[in-house]
Amino acid sequence: MKLEGSCHCQAVRFSLESAEPYPFMRCYCSICRKTAGGGYAINLGGDYRTLLVEGREHIGVYQARLADPQTGEVRVSEGRRHFCRECGSALWLWDPTWPELVHPHASAIDSELPVPPEHTHLMLGSKAGWVEPQIAPHDRCFAEYPDESLAQWHQRLGLSR
Numbered sequence: 001m002k003l004e005g006s007c008h009c010q011a012v013r014f015s016l017e018s019a020e021p022y023p024f025m026r027c028y029c030s031i032c033r034k035t036a037g038g039g040y041a042i043n044l045g046g047d048y049r050t051l052l053v054e055g056r057e058h059i060g061v062y063q064a065r066l067a068d069p070q071t072g073e074v075r076v077s078e079g080r081r082h083f084c085r086e087c088g089s090a091l092w093l094w095d096p097t098w099p100e101l102v103h104p105h106a107s108a109i110d111s112e113l114p115v116p117p118e119h120t121h122l123m124l125g126s127k128a129g130w131v132e133p134q135i136a137p138h139d140r141c142f143a144e145y146p147d148e149s150l151a152q153w154h155q156r157l158g159l160s161r
């Protein structure tokens, strides 16, 4: 489906084609909750080649610095988190490891998104102590990364389009 999105101040507007539009994946990692959310953030899957952007000059890009918990060694994340420099809205993540994909934040999408029949909760090991995840009976929970991709989730539930 075609998704249209924007930042809060409307300096940046974008659209893309998405085969994975269900907002089912709640990420509780420190990067998502600091840059894009309260307790968690939700990313969708889309086709990077179809991404059209208005107001590109207002976009900032953040690459997180991650310290290895064992060695303390700091590395820069490959993931490029795009945000509006005027209002701070999180827009999308693009990672050169999977250059054909783009992951818009559900929070930036203005189109009506389908309601997911179940959720995946990931990076629960990194969640803030005050966050109480709302876990329904069929939801899947992971301390770190989930065992299926955005595309696999949509296929398993027969929701690919």
Ligand SMILES: [Zn+2]
Residues within 6 Å of the ligand: 007, 008, 009, 010, 011, 012, 084, 085, 086, 087, 088, 089
């Ligand atoms: Zn803005």
Ligand SMILES: [Zn+2]
Residues within 6 Å of the ligand: 027, 028, 029, 030, 031, 032, 033, 123
């Ligand atoms: Zn995250």
